[in-house]
Every structure is written in structure tokens, then in C-alpha cells.
Amino acid sequence: MDPKTWAADEVRRYLSDGIDASDTEGASGTGKRAMVLGSTGPFAQLAGRRALEAGGSAVDAVIATSLAQIALAAGSWVSYAGVFVLVHCQAGRTDSLSAGFATFAEEDDPASIPRAPEPSGRTALVPGFMAGVAAAHERFGVLPWPDLFQPAIHVAEQGFPVGLVRERQFAMRADVLPESFRAKRGELFRQPELAETLRGVAAEGADWMYRGPWAREFVDVVRAAGGKATLSDLDTYEPVWSEPLRVRFHGHEVHTGSKSLVQALRAAEGVGDPLTDPQALYELIGISRQSTRPGSHSDFVLAVDAEGNVAAACHSINTSLWGCTGLFAGGVSIPDAASFQQQVLAGLGPGQHVPFPANPAIVLRGGRPVLASSSIGAGLHCATLQCLHAVLGLGVPVDEVVRRPLFHGPDYLAGDTVNTPLEDRIKGKRVGSTWQQALARARESGVPQEQAWDAVMAAIPQVIEDRFDPEVVRRTEELGQRLSVRPITERTIPRGFWGGIGIGDRLTGGRTPFSGGRIEGI
Template sequence: MLALALAALSLSAQARENKKLDAAGIASANALATEAGFETLARGGNAVDAAISVATSLSVVQPEASGMGGGFLALIRDAATGKTVFVDAREMAPKAVRESDYLKADGTPNRDTSLNGPLAAGIPGFPAGLAHISSKYGKLPLAESLRPAIKLAEEGFHPTAALASSIERKAEILRRYPASTRKFMPDGKAPQTTGIFRDPDQARTLRAMAERGADGFYKGEVAQEMVKAVKAAGGTWTLEDLAAYRAKERAPIELAYGGYTVITAPPPSSGGVAIAEMLNILAPIDLKRLGETERTHYLIEAMRRAFRDHNEYLGDPDFVDMPLDMLLSRHYADGLRQSILRDRATKSEWLPAAHAPEPGMHTTHFSIIDKDGNLVSMTATVNTTLGSGFVAGASGILLNNEMDDFALVSGKPNAFGLIGGSANAPVGGKRMLSSMTPSFVIGKDRLAVIGSPGGSTIITQVFEGILAFIGGKSASEITAQKRIHHQYLPDRVDYEPGSLSDEAMTKLRAMGHTLNERSPWGNMNVVTWDKADHRLSAASDPRNSAGLGKVEAAK
């Protein structure tokens, strides 16, 4: 069992949370998806119904980042009861998974089969997760929530520059598969932003799901078509794999920090545990009183220690016994804090050995608060850009390449540099570890719904966003703030241009930190609620021109 640092909010805080708003807020990575969510709210839906509309619309308009052939992790909070649930719709390995499929003849890892084509694809959890939250927490029939996505797929839309660029970059892989070519390059080349992009095959699959719920995807004609296509291209999926998939509810991680309750994602997300560890390390330190250099130093050292543990211990909780009581303990954090030298960087090689992933910049996140104060924070993915590049026949479903998130070959790195061990080894029916970290931050008078894509940087982005919100920043300030990142290995501090002053960089280097400037990363979407003055704010990351954070009067 997870050890929860807090049992519940006080009754007085709960009463404030139950206040109704005269508006709703949605922040997503695509304006069409945000508007789809508001359309569903206007028809009487709640935040969960709107989340289904946003998620499925993103499957249509932002397939490079997420979709029906992938998975998601989500936090849902019911304003009436104060109950928060974590929904795990992460992909899982097919029963026939075997290491030999991901090896070349000489025994070295085969990066092609782990990243491209049907062997790279785990069994999708996205449709099952949406059907689950619709039936348990939505107000509208699932078919109503799917309506905006079906319309977008059938009538078409102007593709974003990011989608057109993603198709162009992955054209060689897409051309291997007729259904992928037909979907993404119907004229033999990547679509133009001035043209209309339609997806009639995915529209039919969405209609099957509207009529039959999860069974419309995991059983019947759609399932048969997907399995037929996967097997014809060398994959190992079976109808039994699809029929066996279930979304799961798990207890979220809760902890207290700075007078707020932070609610975040448990395993198979690695992010929530890492964020809890970092916040616990920093809890006794008054960051506001520190200068830039010292504050940055402590953030880096907290990141370093949390990432070492995150890569050493975590995996699918249904398959792996994890020392969560230890990792989430304030006493454990006290010991880690004592190992931080105030004026000198801790070299990662001084800590017990573990291996960390290189960051990936794909996935999507959206945040929602409805007029009743219900909250949804959802992060969804197909792993790398356009996933496996394999569209499963006439289903129109682009499959993920999440199998690469397993430690497929012991001791060998995956696409992001992760060298995993037994905790994240592939087993039929097992869910691969994820960095997705949908989160809530709830205080007496303010709350935030927060998350981002970005591979391993998701964890540090959300961590820094939580600190910024608790420090008083607005939604737009949180999404726009400059970022730093350290993930234990490689032993370096990545930083965005402008995130550190010249003086701080000179001092940090003198302390032994290795600094590495990188182009801006992430695509954060945040909604905040100031309950004291009844103000709702939504913001999308300014690094993404297609995103839209919007507050709209409740209908």
C-alpha cells in the first residue's frame, strides 16, 4: 500500500473547494481540442466528459503526441466529495513478448523493432481508460463526449506545422506500411498547413466505440482488423490480448509541502514518487531566502537524488515490490538532504550506481476545471513522435511504440538512454514505467491542475511548476518560466537560455556543476483557481503556438 502523507483536506477547506464557479477553464496543446472540451461542457458535461472530448480530439489533430493507439495517466477530483482517483490507462506488453524479437543476429539491441512497426507497440489503454472514466465519473453518454472528435476526423482540419513536420521527419517509416501512407500521406507527401486533413478510418473506429463502448475497440471488427494487420506485419498481438486489457484505479500519492497538499501520480508513473522525494528533501529549506545560486544548487541536488532512486526501484506495481514507504518517507529525505554539500556539487558517480533516461520531447497534457470545481489532469502519449509509425489497417489507429520504455534487453539502453533492470523488464500483461506526472496542488485559497509532456523532463517541469505555484505565480507565469533539469545521468545540468544569470552559472561551475544549454523544452498546460476572489485562469505553454489555455463562462 502507498503511504499517504495526508489523510484528507479539512472540512473548512473542502467547503471552499465546493464553491461553484461561473466559468470553466481548459488548457491543452491544440486550440481545436480545447474548443471540443468547451463544446461538451456547453452540452451539460462535466470535466470528465470534457476530458474525453479533448483527449479524442487530440488523437485526431495531434497524433504525433498521443491517441487511441496509446495510453494515458490521469488524476480526477470530484468537488462534491473531495475524492481524488488516479486512473492508469498505460499500455501493456502482449502475452507473446520475447527478448529475441528486439535483438539483431549478433545479439545487440535492434532499435528498429523496438521503435518502429508492430513489435514496438504495447496493447493500447487509451480507449479503455476513456470508457472507464465516462461510465464512473462522467455525466454524458460516451457517444456525446466522442462527438467533437468524430466531427473533426470526418470533416477535417488544417494540420499544424508540428504535425506536418513530424510526418515529414518520419516519412521513411510511414512509407513501409500502406495504411500509414494512406492516413498521413494520401498524396504521397506530408500534408500542408493550408490544406484539409481528414481521418475517416479513425472516425469509423470512434463511431464503433460510441456505439459499443470499450468493446467497440477491444472486441469485434475493429479488434479483428487491428490484430490481422499487426500479425501480417510481423507483430504478436492476439484478440485475447485486446480483450484482457483493463484500465485500473490506483491510490494517488499525497504529501504536504509549503502549506499545500500535492496530489500526484503513483507507479507505473515514476514521476510522482520522484516529485515527492524532491519536495521532502527541500521541505525544511526556505528557498525564498536563498540567493539564485544556492537555490539552484539545492534544486539540482534534490533532482539528482530523486532520479537515482526513480531509476533503481520503480516499475509496474502489479509485478514489482517497491520500497515506496521508504522513498516517500520524510526520514529518508532527511538522510538524503544531509548528503548535500552546501558549497559543492555531488558527483553522480559518488552515489550508488543507477542509470537514467535521456529526455524525450513527445506526449501531450491537458488540464481542466469545470464550473462545479471538478478537476482533471491527464497526460497521454504514443511515446516518440508518431509512435511506431504503424497504422493498424483499416482501423485508422496509429499504434504506440511504448515497448521501448521497457528494459527490453538487459543492460542495454532504450531510445532515451535508459538502461533498466528487472523492475522494468518486459512480461506479458505488464505495464511499462512512465514519466507522465499529472498533478494537483491544493491550498486553502488556491489550487492548480498541472502537467506537461517531455520524457524524463516531465518530472522536473512539474516539480518546478509546483514550486512556482506555491510561490505565488500565475498560470501564465508557470507555463512561461525558464527551466532547468538534472536526471542523475548524464551528470549535467540542462538549462534553457535565460534560466540562469551569468553570475549564477559562473558560481555553479565553480561548485563543480556541469552546465549544458539546450533549446527550450516542454509543453505545459495549467489551470489555476484562486478561491479567495473566485478567479479562474488557464494557460498553455508559450513554447507551443498551437496550444490554447482558455477560461469560458459556464453555460
């Protein structure tokens, strides 16, 4: 698992792949014995493949990939102080793991937590990511825990090449990022402080972050910025194992932790093909609007190992690039995910988990897994609904599904939730203010609370790619659904990114455009 022992040309190629631009086409691949697939960070998927080649489990591959994704992102859209959710299948039994953010016990006035872009330590929350991957490894891991950290440590210590995209992101956050983040295109970006933290966690386990040196630094950093973190908050944090929710859909049983996905699939039974049937497109958009709320997440990983075990995961910083605080502990970026969830936090008690509406899923047929699925982005629920509907309901193969046109999020969202919202904040715009203000107006006008969301959504167009048949689009609008048709390359699309692994005699993996990851089959 140490990249220093891998072919140097392969390491360089995977570290450089896609650093200047994202692809505009879906990607797919096949495997005979095992597979790992992820969003962003081709080198991270190489790490996952190496874990599988070393005899590791599906969970080992997910962990190695996730750890490397965060180092490659420099803690921008994913963080070791972020969150993690997993659905796992072994011998027909499925389990769900949620490691979301938790509240601080001393935070007794969530409504007064500052909103972005005002920086404050009060916008931090108890992280769940590292506790989550440790819990997953304890139950389903095969390879030694320290081995899974080697690729991420290599990235942090040896560096990765900065491309045009990353140079631009560093420049956008120059107001809050440390001086070491001023790297330019063509330079190697190294994270020595992060490498030391990762070595500590690799050697001592997750306790290093929840009860050891990192925990103390985290508390000191957050409290110095006005936050209310305590060592007890980290010491008492526990991820939650549970049985997944289940829903029957076209002869399949979908296992997930997402209530929204369950509701959407129940409503979508019997809906036709949205690429050719305006009524089907109208109905799917309506279903997506009824069962989802604003939110997005940042990286997904799917894996199937040689024993047939399946893992579907999502992890996130749950904010735009690095957040707005610029707080780091041991080289780990500290999210400001409380800066937009004041109302949710007000309904939670000390130490309770903040809802994490990601939707990884594993699909079974006759008790055997046939598909792993996960998604990210502002339109993650829209993308998941369409792709699962196409694979399970219409019989479209995974490698074809990822090349079909999609509708994405409603037009109240601000682009891809990583770059575009940040640009809006820099310009002084309040992200999400359009729908928040419309919701407030609906309630003020006397619309009952349970109907307010529908009243707001009725006036907001759905963003749809221009690859749909114009006649289907026209007739869908005639049915009463407003649409905003945009070129697939437009950055203001509130995009959803989906990945899936079809499981049968062969493994077939695919992911939708722009998510940037690789499909590694063996």
C-alpha cells in the first residue's frame, strides 16, 4: 500500500489525471473479480484498487480511497473533520453506518450562530469522518489500519501537482487560507503538518483525533475563534450502526439510509422513460421535488471485493471550499457546517447527530447484490432518482445510464455547490437566500407550513441539460413544469453526480460527467 513501491510512471499519471479540466462525458469500465469507483481523485481510486489487489475488503478499498481523496482535495470539499456514511452488504446482510456531525454540549443558542461569510468558531461541529471509517474498518476491514493511510500520507508528504482548477480554488480562498496554500499551476503542493497528523492516526487509531493530541488542538483552535468545543464532545462521539431502510422497486430491493430516496422510489414505480415521454419527465421532476430538500455532499466511493462484499459510501465537508473560517488543526480543515443549519441545530440536544441527507444504496435481487450506488452535488437526489429509475425500472445498463442527459436541481441553488457558491459569497451574495426568502413570504401570506415548500417550488424552474429532445422539453412545460434549459458545460447548473457498479457475471462501473473519478476493475 506504500506508493513508493508502485511504478513511478503510474503514480505520476494518476496524480496528474484531470488536474486542468473535468471531462464532459460519462465514464465506465469493467472488472472480473473486484472494482472500486469514486468521484474525484484518480490517484485515490488507484489506492482503492491497490487495497483490493492486496486482498483487502470492499470497506478497505473505500477507506483507502476516501483518505486519499481528502489529501488530494487539500481539505477543500472533503475533510478528515467532515462526515461519512456507508451502506455495506456481506452474504446478503446489509448494514448502514452514519457518522454525521454532532452538536457541542455548550452550544445553547444555535439560532445566534453566525452565518457565512462571517467567520466564527461557533460554526464548527463535532466531526464524524474518522470515527466512521474506524468503525467500518473494525467491523469489515481486512488489511491493517495503518496500511490504508499510506497513499494519503504519500500525497500529503510528497505532494500533488497543482493544475488550473486547484490554482483557481486556492486564489478564491486566499483571504482565509494559510500562506502555504498559495501554490501555482505546475508546482507540487505539500501538506507536511497533515502528514504528521495522518501518521498519528495511522499509528494510534481514531483515538488520536477524538481523545489524543489532535482533539486537544481542535478544541483549542475552535474555542480561540469563539466556538464552544470541549474534549468531552469528541470523547463521547459515536457513529451509529443501523439496519438500512428498504424499498421494493421493479422487482428489486433497495437498501439505503435515505428516507428521501425511499419515498422517491415508491412514487416512481411505473413511471416511463423521461427521455422520450414528457409525462414521465414531468412526473420524475415532481417526485424529486416532493422528496428532497436543499443540500449537497462532496465525494462518493463504491467498491466490490473478490468475496462479493459490497460497500457504498459518501463523505463530505458539507460546506463550500474550506468554509469561511480558515481554521485548521494539525493540517486538517475544520468545516463551518453550522453556519447554515441553525434551525436544524435548534431542534437537537447536546451530542446529537445532525441529519446527513446523503443517499448511498445497495440493490439486491433474490437476496444477492446487483447494484451499488452513490451520488454527490446539489442535484444528488435528482441524479440518483433518474439513474436508479433507468437501471432498475427501464433496464438500461450502468455504462449507458451515465451517458444519458439529466435534469438537476431546482433553480434556487447556486451552481455546483463547491465553486459557484463561493464566488457568490465573495461577491457579497447570500447563498440560498432566494428560496429562503420565498419560503418566508409564503408563510407570511398565510400558506400552511406543510404546504409552504410546495408553494415555493411551484414558481421555481427545474434546471435541465440541453441534451434532452427539445420536443420532450416543450411538451413537459405544457404540462405545467417550468424548465431552465442549459448547456451541459454551464457552471451554474446545480449539478448532481452519480456513480454505480452493476454486479453480475462481470462488474460494470460508471459515473456521470464532471465528477472526475476513475473506474478501477480487476
